[in-house]
Amino acid sequence: MKTINLNTITLIITIAFLVLFSSFENCSALRGNRWRKLKASSTTFNVLDFGAKGDGHADDTKAFEDAWAAACKIEASTMVVPSGSVFLVKPISFSGPNCQPNIVFQLDGKIIAPTSSSSWGSGTLQWLEFTKLNKITIKGKGVIDGQGSVWWNGNGGLPKTKPTALRFYGSNGVTVTGITIQNSQQTHLKFDSCTNVQVFDITVSSPGDSPNTDGIHLQNSQDVVIYSSTLACGDDCVSIQTGCSNILVHNVNCGPGHGISIGSLGKENTRACVSNVTVRDTTLHNTLTGVRIKTWQGGSGSVQNIMFSNIQVSEVETPITIDQYYCDGGRCHNETSAVAVSSIHYTNVKGTYTKKPMYFACSDSLPCNGITLDTIKLEASQRSNVPFCWKAFGELKTEIVPPVDCLQRGKQSSGGIISSKESSC
Ligand SMILES: *[C@@H]1O[C@H](CO)[C@@H](O)[C@H](O)[C@H]1NC(C)=O
Numbered sequence: 048m049k050t051i052n053l054n055t056i057t058l059i060i061t062i063a064f065l066v067l068f069s070s071f072e073n074c075s076a077l078r079g080n081r082w083r084k085l086k087a088s089s090t091t092f093n094v095l096d097f098g099a100k101g102d103g104h105a106d107d108t109k110a111f112e113d114a115w116a117a118a119c120k121i122e123a124s125t126m127v128v129p130s131g132s133v134f135l136v137k138p139i140s141f142s143g144p145n146c147q148p149n150i151v152f153q154l155d156g157k158i159i160a161p162t163s164s165s166s167w168g169s170g171t172l173q174w175l176e177f178t179k180l181n182k183i184t185i186k187g188k189g190v191i192d193g194q195g196s197v198w199w200n201g202n203g204g205l206p207k208t209k210p211t212a213l214r215f216y217g218s219n220g221v222t223v224t225g226i227t228i229q230n231s232q233q234t235h236l237k238f239d240s241c242t243n244v245q246v247f248d249i250t251v252s253s254p255g256d257s258p259n260t261d262g263i264h265l266q267n268s269q270d271v272v273i274y275s276s277t278l279a280c281g282d283d284c285v286s287i288q289t290g291c292s293n294i295l296v297h298n299v300n301c302g303p304g305h306g307i308s309i310g311s312l313g314k315e316n317t318r319a320c321v322s323n324v325t326v327r328d329t330t331l332h333n334t335l336t337g338v339r340i341k342t343w344q345g346g347s348g349s350v351q352n353i354m355f356s357n358i359q360v361s362e363v364e365t366p367i368t369i370d371q372y373y374c375d376g377g378r379c380h381n382e383t384s385a386v387a388v389s390s391i392h393y394t395n396v397k398g399t400y401t402k403k404p405m406y407f408a409c410s411d412s413l414p415c416n417g418i419t420l421d422t423i424k425l426e427a428s429q430r431s432n433v434p435f436c437w438k439a440f441g442e443l444k445t446e447i448v449p450p451v452d453c454l455q456r457g458k459q460s461s462g463g464i465i466s467s468k469e470s471s472c
């Protein structure tokens with residue numbers, strides 16, 4: 048009896064232990080699964096789950112702010128703006144100094160800007176701002192629409208300062224891909240003080256007569272690549288401003304618009320520095336200029352190491368332009384200092400122009416140096432015209448059509464008027 052009892056107790060204890068152990072196993076496995084599921088969903092933040100209506104009328108700003116606040120806390124999270132809805136969003140900043148890196152802003156729906164003056168504080172510089180982020184991506188098939196026509200046509204009590212539609216500031220590792228930005232109030236897409244920027248497969252679209260609607264504007268930014276994009280707007284398709292270096296633009300279609308421009312630089316006696324810019328495999332149709340460098344009288348600094356290659360133009364007013372007498376809006380006078388322009392290379396630029404094939408208006412005190420022309424063939428689609436040069440020095444690498452007799456050979460120094468310190472960057 049006693050032995051059986053003892054065996055029974057041992058058996059019961061063993062079974063109890065096994066049951067306990069296996070249930071503990073089950074339990075922890077379950078907890079693991081649930082935890083994983085929770086983790087997966089908690090990295091995705093859909094604005095609809097934060098109260099956005101997406102009907103194009105209700106103000107969805109708060110929902111966007113709340114979704115961002117949640118996404119910001121988690122590394123590699125995704126904020127979702129879903130397709131099939133139109134979100135009205137007031138000026139907003141997706142601000143990041145305390146956000147985790149690698150956030151994705153998945154834009155598949157449409158975001159529209161308010162058009163009532165009450166939605167805009169005076170002097171609001173941008174509508175949608177992403178600032179101080181480390182690795183930020185905007186991607187998707189969605190649309191950002193500035194509804195800019197109310198701003199273009201002498202506005203209904205709207206502020207004088209027109210906002211940029213989408214602006215990135217002080218961020219590293221920025222990617223913008225897939226989306227369309229249209230009818231911006233002013234510039235469509237701006238990068239200021241950013242590094243490692245990639246823009247590809249995007250569309251910019253606004254009418255050719257919409258004022259100051261630059262496509263992509265770069266300022267104080269380095270290591271930027273823009274490619275495989277179609278840019279149609281009322282000002283420069285791409286505008287490269289002071290503080291930019293290592294910029295590559297390729298496989299871009301521009302037009303209508305004012306072309307691809309470096310500048311304007313040196314306004315109001317400022318120092319400007321731009322270097323290492325390549326624009327290649329790009330087409331321009333029905334634009335004011337093709338590839339252009341524009342500087343104001345009285346500036347300092349330099350533009351150097353610029354390469355324009357494989358540029359196809361059609362019906363472009365002036366395909367190749369350097370203008371060191373840029374003056375937007377009248378009353379400018381000549382000054383002794385200028386932004387130095389040197390090492391500017393044009394290779395394989397072809398197509399048709401409507402005003403002048405080439406225009407090199409360089410500074411009296413600081414002539415352009417190191418302009419090279421290689422395989423250029425520009426034909427008049429209306430009246431033919433000869434190239435214009437003033438204080439332009441460089442070299443013809445091949446026969447050029449039309450012939451360029453005005454480019455001076457060799458190199459010209461400033462004759463001591465401008466110290467090298469002034470033009471150093
Ligand atoms: C421009 O490119 C040259 C050659 O690739 C490089 O040595 C130089 O550091 C670059 N300049 C800037 C400002 O990045």
Ligand SMILES: *[C@@H]1O[C@H](CO)[C@@H](O)[C@H](O)[C@H]1NC(C)=O
Nearest residue numbers: 372379380381382410411437
């Ligand atoms: C400035 O200088 C250029 C080149 O010498 C000259 O053609 C132009 O008339 C001058 N402009 C003024 C406003 O003096």
